[in-house]
Every structure is written in C-alpha cells, then in structure tokens.
Amino acid sequence: MKKLLSMGCIVALAAGACAGATGSPDSLPDGRLPVVATHSILGEFVTIVGGDRVAVRTLVGPQGDAHEFEPRPADAVAIAEAAILFENGLGFEPWLDDLYAASGSGAVRVVATDSMVPLPAAGLSGRGGAEGGPGDLGQLDPHVWHDVTNAMRMVENVQAALLKADPSHADVYAANADAYLAQLTELDAWVRQQVERLPAGRRKLVTSHDTFGYFAVRYGFDVVGTALGGTTAGLADPSAGAIAELVEAIKAAGVRAIFAENVSNPGLMRQIAAEAGVELAPLLYTDALGEPGGAGDTYVKAIRYNVSTIVDALRK
Secondary structure (H helix, E strand, O other): OOOOOOHHHHHHHHHOOOOOOOOOOOOOOOOOEEEEEEEHHHHHHHHHHHHHHEEEEEEEOOOOOHHHOOOOHHHHHHHHOOOEEEEOOOOOOOOHHHHHHHHOOOOEEEEOOOOOOOOEOOOOOOOOOOOOOOOOHHHEOOOHHHOHHHHHHHHHHHHHHHHHHOHHHHHHHHHHHHHHHHHHHHHHHHHHHHHOOOOHHHOEEEEOOOOOHHHHHHHOOEEEEEOOOOOOOOOOOOOHHHHHHHHHHHHHHOOOEEEEEOOOOOHHHHHHHHHHOOEEEEEEOOOOOOOOOOOOOOHHHHHHHHHHHHHHHHHO
C-alpha cells in the first residue's frame, strides 16, 4: 500500500493547521453542520439527506479510487473541522485511521455500512456469507452500494447520524431521506425489471476487480472472474498464467462481454477481451461517480447506466 502520510506532513499538521483544533464545531457561522464524507457515492448520499443544513466535503471525488487514495494535509484539516466523518467501512478506506489520528479531530465517525451483513472477498468462502467475522475487514467486500437496497440502508444510517447531531432539523432530514428512498425503491424495481430482459444463462460477469458481488447476489448474476483477483482496483497486474486461466474461464462459461471500470486503466481488460475473443463493453461506474455532466454523475444515473450497459452487452 502506498505511503499514507509522510512524517513531515504529520508533524506539520500537528504543529500547524490542526494545532488549534480542540474538538469539532457544532455548526458553521451560517448555521450549517460541517461534515466530511470519504468518497463520492457516500458524499452524494450525505448531501441529499443533509440538504441546505450541511456543508459536505468529500475526500475522494468523482473518478477517484478510494482504495489507492493518498491523503493531503488539507484533508486532515477538513476532518479536524468536521462535526461528523462519514465513512464506508469494510476496509474500503485503509488510509482513514491514520488520517483521522493525524488530524486531531473530535468528529464523530459514522460507518455507513453498519448493520449490514457483508460478503467475503472473492475466493474465500464463496458468496453469501462473511466467513472470518466483521473484525477481518481486509477480507470483506466493501462495495455494498451496487445492491440498491444496501444504498438505501446507507441513506438511513446517514439520516440517523444527522438527526442525532442536529435534532432540531429532524423534519428536514426525514423529508429529504424519504424522498430519496422513494427514488431508490423505484430504482431497485427498475434494475430487476431490466435484468429480466437478460436470459439467466447470460447473467455472467467478468470485471477489472471484484466489485459486483452484492449486485450479483441481489440481481441474480454469476461472477465468473476478475482480472485483478481482489476487491481493490489498484492491485498489481496478474501473471500471464492467471490471465490465461481467466481467458479459459470466460470461454468455458460462454461469457459474451467483459467490463472495465471508471477507476482503473482498461488496458488489461482490452487484452483479456482480445485473447478470449469477446467484446470489451463500455466502462462501468464502480467505486466512484463520474465527472459532473457525465452519464454517471449521480448514483441513480450511474446504476441506470451500468445496468443498461451490462444487459445490452450480454444480450448480444
């Protein structure tokens, strides 16, 4: 894993910008609650539920890979000044504990995946359970939001945290959350409807890294394999032997198309597609939203785009 914060940076933070932090503020001068979210998908959930009552700073923005993120001093300052730090959990932000400690923050840490039963990382015990227990975070799959019902639970956890921190605006948070949860309920039904267009025998996924486990369980897909063999997009490229094994698995399973992702270089997937004689479909939005104005610049748009892309590619 890349160096998280250099010693010089930590010393500078302790002696400089963060030295005056004696706890997190209850609110900003304009009355808003200062909060930090670790990644773009979670940041959108916080922004939607909080509305004009919160000021949200997102650490890993659109197109960013939270697994490989390298914090900057400004990120520690943002956490030091926050009342709440919203995080994904399940090992998605391996750099966060060090960053939080370096910041000297008194922000309440809220894990948006609390109360969920996580899936194991691919290759441990198969899908559907969490062998090893919740303490073994490096062995769990953190990509819960690809199951829309899990995104709904994240939204509910965000609402509960904002209500606890700012009960005087409970009605605002409830109204915002309810309206968004209604959208997500419709989205989940839409996904299931779209997947029905695809024969069960073609619901087979091959992606850059192991990010669609929850999607597969919820919507009836089989994850045939991943190029990088793990839940982290920034893993080293596989060996020639591992690529050959994946190519044979693709051929044996009759996979029609494979998928690269917006947070990783598609070059490896292009090579695998060529060797397997299958299509490389357009990039999917996996660990982050897309740039503003793009097809995946919101969670709802990203899910709709992903599902349409997957179904269309695998139907051919």
